[in-house]
């Protein structure tokens with residue numbers, strides 16, 4: 457019963473935000489309590505001997521309810537009118553790893569799924585090399601709408617800090633429901649959207665950070681590897697992923713240790 461109550465609280469806060477000039481505020485303490493209430497709900501289900509599928513299905517239901525709100529979201533008027541569709545996120549609601557990118561590009565906007573273009577295909581290759589299927593992990597972006605481009609121009613642009621701040625609460629909810637063991641932020645823009653602080657990838661990548669107590673690995677965005685094909689940069693990303701596998705206590709084969717993307 458806790459999760460439907462949380463959904464109600466969140467939906468009410470969304471309505472208050474949309475109806476007034478001032479966004480509703482909650483202290484870190486209250487947010488932590490809401491998140492732990494969700495964790496308690498999940499563990500109670502386990503303690504009562506409810507099948508795992510039940511807990512997974514609760515998570516899927518909660519994600520579906522956020523997806524509905526995202527689908528009709530018009531908080532960024534300019535993006536709501538320019539998007540083909542929203543791009544919510546995809547994967548296992550019980551994923552151990554959650555990959556976080558910055559925003560949908562043209563391919564994602566067309567298909568409604570994150571990381572499906574060339575960069576997405578490279579991410580899928582990395583996930584497979586780690587020993588997972590794409591369906592085993594969860595993939596989402598900070599922004600759920602494609603950043604608009606001037607008429608007649610091609611390519612994608614990075615989301616602005618204001619756009620990311622507006623959309624971030626949806627991602628925070630996704631993380632709270634999925635409760636992955638490890639988060640992987642792809643690129644400096646995703647890090648800024650998630651942590652609210654800027655930094656260079658040289659300083660940030662390759663070591664553990666924390667997002668509200670969840671271990672966070674920061675690595676290069678796959679699009680960077682497509683632009684910079686140098687084996688040493690690819691190896692850095694793979695070494696970051698080896699750290700993720702170690703953190704998850706997954707066995708790592710010799711082939712994986714010596715793997716180059």
Ligand code: SF4
Pocket residue numbers: 526529530531532533535536542599600601619622623
């Ligand atoms: S980017 Fe996010 S907050 Fe802005 S309109 Fe799209 S879904 Fe809503």
